[in-house]
Amino acid sequence: MRIVSLAGGIGGARFLRGLQAAAPDAELTVVVNTGDDITLYGLRICPDLDTVMYTLGGGIDEQRGWGRQDETFHAKAELEAYDVPTAWFGLGDRDLATHLVRRQMLDAGFPLSEVTRALCARWQPGAALLPMTDDQVETYVRVELDGRERAIHFQEWWVKHRAALPARAIVAVGAERSTPAPGVLDAIAAADVVVLPPSNPVVSIGTVLQVPGIAEALRAKTVVGVSPVIGGAPVRGMADACLSAIGVETNAEAVGRHYRARSDGGLLDGWLVDTADAAATVPGVEVRAVPLLMTDLPAAAAMARAALDLAGA
Amino acid sequence: MRIVSLAGGIGGARFLRGLQAAAPDAELTVVVNTGDDITLYGLRICPDLDTVMYTLGGGIDEQRGWGRQDETFHAKAELEAYDVPTAWFGLGDRDLATHLVRRQMLDAGFPLSEVTRALCARWQPGAALLPMTDDQVETYVRVELDGRERAIHFQEWWVKHRAALPARAIVAVGAERSTPAPGVLDAIAAADVVVLPPSNPVVSIGTVLQVPGIAEALRAKTVVGVSPVIGGAPVRGMADACLSAIGVETNAEAVGRHYRARSDGGLLDGWLVDTADAAATVPGVEVRAVPLLMTDLPAAAAMARAALDLAGA
Numbered sequence: 132m133r134i135v136s137l138a139g140g141i142g143g144a145r146f147l148r149g150l151q152a153a154a155p156d157a158e159l160t161v162v163v164n165t166g167d168d169i170t171l172y173g174l175r176i177c178p179d180l181d182t183v184m185y186t187l188g189g190g191i192d193e194q195r196g197w198g199r200q201d202e203t204f205h206a207k208a209e210l211e212a213y214d215v216p217t218a219w220f221g222l223g224d225r226d227l228a229t230h231l232v233r234r235q236m237l238d239a240g241f242p243l244s245e246v247t248r249a250l251c252a253r254w255q256p257g258a259a260l261l262p263m264t265d266d267q268v269e270t271y272v273r274v275e276l277d278g279r280e281r282a283i284h285f286q287e288w289w290v291k292h293r294a295a296l297p298a299r300a301i302v303a304v305g306a307e308r309s310t311p312a313p314g315v316l317d318a319i320a321a322a323d324v325v326v327l328p329p330s331n332p333v334v335s336i337g338t339v340l341q342v343p344g345i346a347e348a349l350r351a352k353t354v355v356g357v358s359p360v361i362g363g364a365p366v367r368g369m370a371d372a373c374l375s376a377i378g379v380e381t382n383a384e385a386v387g388r389h390y391r392a393r394s395d396g397g398l399l400d401g402w403l404v405d406t407a408d409a410a411a412t413v414p415g416v417e418v419r420a421v422p423l424l425m426t427d428l429p430a431a432a433a434m435a436r437a438a439l440d441l442a443g444a
Numbered sequence: 445m446r447i448v449s450l451a452g453g454i455g456g457a458r459f460l461r462g463l464q465a466a467a468p469d470a471e472l473t474v475v476v477n478t479g480d481d482i483t484l485y486g487l488r489i490c491p492d493l494d495t496v497m498y499t500l501g502g503g504i505d506e507q508r509g510w511g512r513q514d515e516t517f518h519a520k521a522e523l524e525a526y527d528v529p530t531a532w533f534g535l536g537d538r539d540l541a542t543h544l545v546r547r548q549m550l551d552a553g554f555p556l557s558e559v560t561r562a563l564c565a566r567w568q569p570g571a572a573l574l575p576m577t578d579d580q581v582e583t584y585v586r587v588e589l590d591g592r593e594r595a596i597h598f599q600e601w602w603v604k605h606r607a608a609l610p611a612r613a614i615v616a617v618g619a620e621r622s623t624p625a626p627g628v629l630d631a632i633a634a635a636d637v638v639v640l641p642p643s644n645p646v647v648s649i650g651t652v653l654q655v656p657g658i659a660e661a662l663r664a665k666t667v668v669g670v671s672p673v674i675g676g677a678p679v680r681g682m683a684d685a686c687l688s689a690i691g692v693e694t695n696a697e698a699v700g701r702h703y704r705a706r707s708d709g710g711l712l713d714g715w716l717v718d719t720a721d722a723a724a725t726v727p728g729v730e731v732r733a734v735p736l737l738m739t740d741l742p743a744a745a746a747m748a749r750a751a752l753d754l755a756g757a
Contacts, residue, residue, distance in 0.1 A: 172544035173486050173551050205516055209541030213566055215548065224537040228522030231485035235528065238486050253526055 132157040135322040139164045139335020140179045141196040142367055144186035146328035149431025151257055159258035160318035166270040166303045166338035169286045171217050174230040188254025199225040219291040244312040263339045266309035270334055273300040294369040298376035306341040319348040324442040327356035332386050333373035355401035355442045356390055358383040361423055362407040384411035392416045401441035445470040448635040452477045452648025453492045454509040455680055457499035459641035462744025464570055472571035473631035479583040479616045479651035482599045484530050487543040493560055501567025512538040532604040557625040576652045579622035583647055586613040607682040611689035619654035632661040637755040640669035645699050646686035668714035668755045669703055671696040674736055675720040697724035705729045714754035
C-alpha cells in the first residue's frame, strides 16, 4: 500500500509514527510544510521537516515534542548574552548541527529536497520525507505591534509572542509562485490513500495546499483527515489562534467543513473526529468518531488504523 | 602611551594580557591576523580574532588556550554523526554563538571590522581589536596528500593533519589584493611603540605583514619583537613546521634575522629572546635576553615590561 501524508510538526509527526506502526509494510511519503522555515544567523531552519525527521528517526525530545533529545542550549544562552534580537528562537546545540549541514549543502547548490534526503540518510525515518517545495515560502502574520500594523514572521508570532497577538491575516509569502518539490506530485499520483494528520489546518496543511498543483493532485485521490481539534480546543499548540485568523471556529466540525468534501470541490472523503465530537457532520464526507488523544504510540497507531479503515470504507 | 601590536592566536593573546597588566594606562590597538579564517557550514570563523577577544575578555578556556571556557561540543559530535568531512574542526557550542552573530552581521552588510567591534561590546577586551583587513584572505598550504600535490586550507593542515604533512609552500591567498581594515594604518601612525608578540612568524605575524601598507607603515615606528622560539623549539604550537616551509631555522636568532633590522629594510629595532638564547645576534637589532615562558600572568607581564623597556632603550 502506498500512503501519502501531508504534515506539519509535532502532531503530524506523532500521528505518522502511529501510521508506521499501523501499516508497517506501507510505503509512506510525507509532504512536509516548509512555510514555518526561517533564516536565522544565515542558517536555514526547517522546524517541521526536522520535527518529522527526528520523530520518525528516534532523535526527538519526547517531552518538548520538538528538537533533539539530551539537548543543551549553550549556544542559545550565548546569543542571549550577545543580546541578539532573535535569541527567543529555540536553537539547541545538537539541533544546530542539522542546520549547519543544511547550510553547507544549500551553499553547495543542493535543493532542500536533496538536503533532506541526505539528512535522512542518517536518521532513517522509514518514510520518504519531501519538503512541499524547494522554493522559499515563508508564512507571515499580520498583527498590531507597538501601536501599528506589521507583518512578522510566523516563528516570531508563534514562538516569541506565543500566538497571543491576534492575527489579522496569515500569508504564505511566495507560495503562489512555488512549485512542488521533485517527487511530490508523483507520490500523490501513485498513492492508494492520502491521510491528513492532525496538523495545523492553517499554517501546516493549509500552507502545503497553497503550493500550486498539490491540491489539484489530491482531488484525484481518496483523502481522509484527522481532526486536530477535540471538543472545541486544539489537541496541542495554538491552532485556535490560526483558525480564528481565517474565520473558522475551533471545533472538529468547522475544520472538516473548512477542508470540505471532495465532491464539493474540497479535499475530504473521510473525516476522523474524537468521540467527544461524534455529532459533527460535514456534507458529502463520511465522519467517524474514535478516541483521538495520542497519549502513546499504541493510541496513535489505533488512530491511524481508524483513518486507514475510514479510507477503505 | 599608544601601543600597537600585531597578533595571531594563543601566544599573542597571552602576551597581550601581560602587556595590559604591564601598561594598564596604555591605549592598545591589536591588529589581528585573519589568514586563519575559514568558512565552514556558511559560518565565517575567525580563530585568531576570537582567541584574542576571549582571552582579553575573560572568556577563554585557559587549559586549551582557544575557545570558550565551560565549553561543550554537542554540535560537533552531531556533525561527526552526520559524517561531514569538516567535523575535525573544533567548534564548541558556546563558541558557535559568536560565529552565528558574525554571520548575521556580515549578511546584513557590516564589514568584519564592524562585526568585531560589535562582538567586543560584549567582551570588553580593554583594547581595540582590528582585523588586519576586511577583505577575504585565506592561508593555504601546499602539501603532498594521497599521492599528489594539493593546496589545503591552513586549518585543515594545522588542525586535521596537526601540521604533520611537510609544507612545500604557505600562501596567503588574497593578501596582495587586500587593504588594511579601517583604523589599522591610523593606529600604527599614532603609535609610540609597536610590539610583535611571540606569535607565529609565518602564518600570524607574517600574514599581517603581507597586507599592503602595513609593513611600510611599521618602518616609521619603533618595533620590538618577542621570540616565539626558545632553545630551538616553538614555545607552543607547531611553528617549526611553518618556519621550515619558508626556509627559516627554528631558533630565536634565525627568526630575528628573518624579521631583520629596520635599518636593513626589515622590521625590528629590538628583539627579545629567552635567556637560553642569550647568544643570539641580529645585525642592527638590539637583542635582549629575559625569561620568555608565559607560565602565568605575572610572567607574561614581566615579558611585556621587558619588551617596552627594550623599545625605550
